[in-house]
Amino acid sequence: MTQPASPARRTTPDPPAAPTGEPPPGRGRRTPLGFRPDIRNLTLLGVLAVLVAVGGITEPDAFLDTGNLQLVLTQASIIGVVTVGMTFVITGGGIDLSVGAVVALASVWATTVATQEYGFTGILFTAVAVGLGCGLVNGVLIAYGGLVPFIATLAMLASARGLALQITDGRTQMVTVESVLDLGVRDSYVLGVPPLVLVFAAVVVLGWLLFNRTTFGRRTLAVGGNAEAARLAGIDIRRHRLLLYLLSGLCCGIAAFLLVVLSGSGQNTNGNLYELDAIAAAIIGGTLLSGGRGTITGSVLGVLVFTTITNIFALNNMESAVQQIAKGAIIVAAVLVQHRTLRTRGET
Known part of the structure; x- marks a missing residue:
């Protein structure tokens, strides 16, 4: 007895394959090394070139001097x-208003008489430990305490500034450890590059690798883009947010040590308005203020743009108030450009 033939399966055509080799919006085609040139980064490079030209025209002798260029890079490093x-914090959907105050607290704690008795290692360890401690408090309050990042880091800003003032009693704490001070003199430069710039370069490289080549970086983008979807995908949202603020605190601790090397002292006024500069540099570099998108390379270019602007203003004897107004205007313009770009792409 023969069995009836089974009905023919209904098949549906496979969906068309996505075009290969097409760059995402806002990026160029891949280079032979596998990188995609970002239009925003290219624009920032153009802006930086224009600023260098302006500095060279307005104050050619002072601006183009090797010592001044080294100073610009050193200031940009901190x-x-x-x-x-x-950049990591904002990309992950948060904000950190306490970075300047944490730098101040770490710098004064690392330059107390008791700390300096332990020499180079004691100063470095204290600066990093204080930064990590502040980042831990921020992370716990936000990730596990449920506080809004703006409120938690604003509270840390006030507390860290107050504690820094209490430690110093309003005085400047001078560094007496020669091995620390030696890092700021020209004899320590490597092929004309200050050690602080080398540390900055190392942090940038490690940050870029962490952001672009690890699971941590991908999770940061996921958490900042859609926290609920990231949670459903198995990401521990609270732990990841805690790690982001620990990373921010670590960077503040390193920056505090670099600032101690550069100034040879610790002051409660250190890091003033660093939160403004850091947020502004990240935003104009292409990091989305609402989270979910960021770029280390763009942030570095943003830092160089702001530092160059500050240097040009200083060489031309322009008031610091004008510098702050210019920075505020740049921030507003960058956010407006981001918002308009997202509306054009249909992402909002």
Whole structure:
């Protein structure tokens, strides 16, 4: 007895394959090394080139001097390290308003008489430990305490500034450890590059690898883009947010040590408005303020743009108030451009 033939299966055509080799919006095609040039980064490079030209025209002798260019890079190194940590936090959907105060607290705690008795290692360890401790408090309050990042880090800003003032009693604490001070002199430069710049470069490279080549970086993008979807995908949201603020605190501790090397002292006024500079540099570099998108390379270029602007203003004897107004205007313009871009792409 023959069995009836089974009905023919209904098949549906496979969906068309996605085009290969097409760059995502806002990026160029891949280079032979596998990188995609970002239009925003190229624009920032153009802006930086224009600023260098302006500095060279307005104050050619002073601006183009090797010592001044080394100073620009050194100053960019300190806020640049802070900005790397800020980029991770903002990309993960948070904000950290306490970075400047944490830098101040770490710098004064690391330069007390008791700490300096332990020499180079004691100063470095204390600065990093204080930064990590503040990041831990921020992370616990936000991730496990349920506080809004704005409120938690604002409270840390006030507390850290107050504690720094109490430790110093309003005085400047001078560094007496020669091995620390030696890092700021020209004899310690490597092929004309200050050690602080080398530390900054190392932090940028490690930050870029962590952001672009690890699971941690992908989870940061996922948490910042859609926290609920990330949770359903198995990501521990609270632990990851805690790690983000620990990373920001670590960067603040490193920046505090670099600042101690550069200034040779610890002051409760250190890190003033660092939160403004770090957030601004990250935003104009392409990090989305609402989270879910960020770029370490863009943030570094943003730092260089702001530092160059500050240097040009200083060489031309312009008031610091004008510098702050210019920075505020740049922040507003960058956010407006981001918002308009997202509306054009239909992402909002």
